[in-house]
Amino acid sequence: MTRKNTFALLAGAAVAFVIVAGCDNSVSGAPQPETAPSTSSPSAANSGNPFASLDQCKILDEILAGQGYSPATPSVADSQRSCQAQFTSTAQDKFFSITVGIALQNGQKYTDNIRDPKTSRSGKLGERPFIEQPEPLGIAGGCQVGMSVGPNARALVIAASGTDTAAACKKAEQVAVAVDPKLPKN
Numbered sequence: 001m002t003r004k005n006t007f008a009l010l011a012g013a014a015v016a017f018v019i020v021a022g023c024d025n026s027v028s029g030a031p032q033p034e035t036a037p038s039t040s041s042p043s044a045a046n047s048g049n050p051f052a053s054l055d056q057c058k059i060l061d062e063i064l065a066g067q068g069y070s071p072a073t074p075s076v077a078d079s080q081r082s083c084q085a086q087f088t089s090t091a092q093d094k095f096f097s098i099t100v101g102i103a104l105q106n107g108q109k110y111t112d113n114i115r116d117p118k119t120s121r122s123g124k125l126g127e128r129p130f131i132e133q134p135e136p137l138g139i140a141g142g143c144q145v146g147m148s149v150g151p152n153a154r155a156l157v158i159a160a161s162g163t164d165t166a167a168a169c170k171k172a173e174q175v176a177v178a179v180d181p182k183l184p185k186n
Contacts, residue, residue: 050153050184051104057083060102063178069100081105082156098161098168100175110146110154125180132173134165143169145176149183 060072060083069085084101110131114120120133129148136144140163147155157179159172 049106050149051081051106054104054182056081056102056104059179059182060085060100060175062182063175064100075101075103078103084158096162098159098171100171101156101158102175102179103156103158104149104153105156106153108154109152110148112146112154114146125176128180128183128186130176132169134169140165141168143172145172147176147180147183148186150186155179155183 057072072083072085075082082103088097159168161168
């Protein structure tokens with residue numbers, strides 16, 4: 001795959017992720033639970049939107065600081081609720097790129113938009129329920145972690161890495177662990 005094709009694939013996957021993240025179909029099925037390390041969360045705002053005082057781009061920049069990512073920018077498909085950043089390396093004539101995004105979505109449950117419950121896994125990140133979905137668009141190289149932020153709000157972490165689903169899920173998990181304490185408590 002050429003560099004140009006890889007960039008097109010990554011950009012397309014990142015945009016498609018944000019489009020899918022904006023939908024609101026519920027999952028019917030329960031993946032097996034798995035626990036994750038516990039972290040603490042700040043208290044939720046008293047407004048109707050638990051994300052009212054949060055800036056998703058600032059959160060993403062803080063989490064990815066010093067890792068070589070571009071500054072976070074609003075996503076094209078859902079610019080009011082999501083941001084993304086990209087890391088690209090051409091070290092030793094080997095091209096590698098990964099796009100990471102977060103979306104803070106009031107009015108949607110973390111169980112919405114689960115494409116294939118059989119390949120997803122659920123558990124808790126501290127006290128926060130989550131569902132991790134490898135290849136949420138049915139395309140290798142992507143991974144999404146949806147976390148509950150109350151009964152009708154969610155935070156999504158998305159990673160797209162060429163065709164390497166395992167690398168995308170590893171990065172999405174790392175970012176989800178870092179995002180969790182920055183979110184309001186359930």
